[in-house]
Amino acid sequence: MTPNTALDALRTQTPLVHCITNYVAMNIAANVTLAAGASPAMIHAVEEVADFTPLCGALTINIGTLSASWVDGMRKAAEAANAASVPWVLDPVAHFATPYRARVARELLSLRPAIVRGNASEIMALAGAGGAGKGADSGDAVADAQASAVALAGDLGCVVVVTGAHDFATDGTLHAIVTGGAAIMPKVTALGCALTALTGAYAAVAAPLDAAVAALTCFAQAGEGAARQARGPGSFAVGFLDHLHAMQPGDLDEARVSWQ
Template sequence: MTTNTYLDHATAALTQLRQQVPLVHCITNNVVTNFTANALLALGATPAMTDIPGEAGLFAQMASCLLVNLGTPTPVQAEAALEAAQAARAAGTPWVLDPVAVGVLPIRTALARQLLELRPDIIRGNPSEILALAGQGQGGRGVDATHSVAQAEQAAMALAQQYGSVVAVSGAVDFLTDGQRQVRLANGTPLLTRVTGGGCALGAVLAAFAALHEDRLASSVAAVLVYTVAAQMAAAQADRPGSFAVQFLDALASVQASHLRQWADIRVA
């Protein structure tokens, strides 16, 4: 696929998302539930945070897609995450794993390994998380990466090949791979790192786009492109984090194909 093929896919997927309104099942950390739900609503999807055992598995079968984010994995939520991922796997619901701070802390690291065996359709993380998940690093500094995206590219390729996942590594230039193809996206703004959930909400958006199309890499490129172009639109309106977060939600609601075509910086290896 060429840069233009990815871009065409993204513009079509954005239209499709707003027509189909995917129901995004989110099991995510207690810091970003609100921002994640608002990002999905602004974009045109429907969020639902069903994160208790006995409900999470049932809901993962009904939902269009699932996000499992390990930011604050209480015992109850961890059990719900496993139940949901198993149900998603069985039902064919596409699902995203966001292994927040994996490698740094033991409980989520063990949980991430269990979840990996359920073969997430997409894995999203910062470079340190991707390295740790691939067994090649000790994780970052809390939730922050201490490695560059370039340092994590081989680990991303290995993970993608081993688990049949698309791996999306977030950074100044995002790197996405399905183990064969490689795509780099240079959109976005550093302001996304000054708002909590800037990365976590992307995981939910990756899930929403995965619900639309079988080509998980093309859908993931679409998700990252829409998200980071909206962030650039917001950064053009606001240069401080409080205002930026508000403008970003507005931009997710107003981003159109024309903005993608104007701003996209997609590089196909």
């Protein structure tokens, strides 16, 4: 499925996306998902996630702001997603920062997400290759993480996405590089977390690798458009949502995607 075909499916189906994300990202993740054409829900209570997840087209789990009760909810949501054949996306934010985060990330990985999305440092560390990350920020280039992503995808049987100045997505055999975006994007808090939510939206209507590439293409193109008009991070954030909302099937420049 091409990015434009995936966007058409997203707008036609308007999937419900269950987003368990962090406090910092909730608002922008919900707004990005809505602007792109899906319907977000931000439910994390352990008492209801197992009942709610099967009602959704996809689940996303972001470990940015952890607590014990939220981890229980994440675990139950992932288990419910697997039982109901609902695809889910893991964003292992700064999993290398503390032993607790590392344990949680490994436990969630063992529940077999369809897609793992992270920056270069997060993906390298997840594959056991070290990395120079600092908190949620990457200290490594996407190119340096490509081998780790391929190995991780092969080991886990999932799609792995590395985001940065350009983006890389792989299922362990087929690889895609997506170019575009804007240098100002890292200046907007939790925009990467919002990409995870959008990836989940596309995963509800497309196969995992196609979904990842469609989300990356959509994000890159909206970032370029918003940056041309922005005066700074604040106006960029508003413009970014506007560009996502204005996109129509056929608008995406698929030439920015190269397959290997």
